[in-house]
Amino acid sequence: MSLPPGQRDIGSFPRFGIPFWEPPPLIAQPALIRVGGAVAHPLEVPVSWLAKLQRRDIVADFHCVTGWSVPGLRWSGVAFRTFYESVIVLEAGPDPGVSHILFEGADGFRTTLALADAFDDDVMLASQLSGTALDSDHGAPVRLLSPKQYGYKSTKHLCGIELHTREPVDGYRQGIRRRFLRWLVTPHPRARVAEEERHRYLPAWVVRGIYRALIRPWVWAYSRGSWR
Numbered sequence: 001m002s003l004p005p006g007q008r009d010i011g012s013f014p015r016f017g018i019p020f021w022e023p024p025p026l027i028a029q030p031a032l033i034r035v036g037g038a039v040a041h042p043l044e045v046p047v048s049w050l051a052k053l054q055r056r057d058i059v060a061d062f063h064c065v066t067g068w069s070v071p072g073l074r075w076s077g078v079a080f081r082t083f084y085e086s087v088i089v090l091e092a093g094p095d096p097g098v099s100h101i102l103f104e105g106a107d108g109f110r111t112t113l114a115l116a117d118a119f120d121d122d123v124m125l126a127s128q129l130s131g132t133a134l135d136s137d138h139g140a141p142v143r144l145l146s147p148k149q150y151g152y153k154s155t156k157h158l159c160g161i162e163l164h165t166r167e168p169v170d171g172y173r174q175g176i177r178r179r180f181l182r183w184l185v186t187p188h189p190r191a192r193v194a195e196e197e198r199h200r201y202l203p204a205w206v207v208r209g210i211y212r213a214l215i216r217p218w219v220w221a222y223s224r225g226s227w228r
Helices: 047-052 080-092 179-184 204-223
Strands: 032-037 043-046 056-063 068-079 100-105 110-114 124-129 143-145 158-164
Touching (some): 032 080, 068 080, 080 158
Parallel strands (some): 032 158
Antiparallel strands (some): 032 043, 056 068, 100 158
């Protein structure tokens, strides 16, 4: 099958993130998703509530902004729009001017989606991969999945959802202190794979080679089992 520009099938699905050498986070029990921001009533939603909502299955490719892809993954979960309309609208009372959603993971990763992107048909809160519950490598107990965007939009270990009436200034991962890293990974606000929106400011052809040179050795090592 053909892949989007600049992507390569690496034949495995590595655990990846920034920094990708740290172990997965410990998840408090019971696992909760905090809902806050531009809402009338902040919530703490048990992850177990997702079982009460309509579920769906999709087959989708996963594309990392650094240039690797995993085609044909089978995901199961709850469409984000279903969660928004069934839980956030009814229980939290969102501001009518909400335009962006910030998603936070238990690993400290934060990313923002425009509301229109978050409402795409294939965006979901995924809890299963290939018919089994997510493991700690891939975002247990539940993660955001947005297949049409690069993987950094798909927050793992989801523990917080914030509603905003404009794009939040601090809408990306906290803790990237080195200036060159902040510059290197500055995210595109849409990050659409089809448009090759890899970086907020730099054209795709500039960052392709940089990402590949820096990341390829780590992905190569993982695909041979040396990360475990």
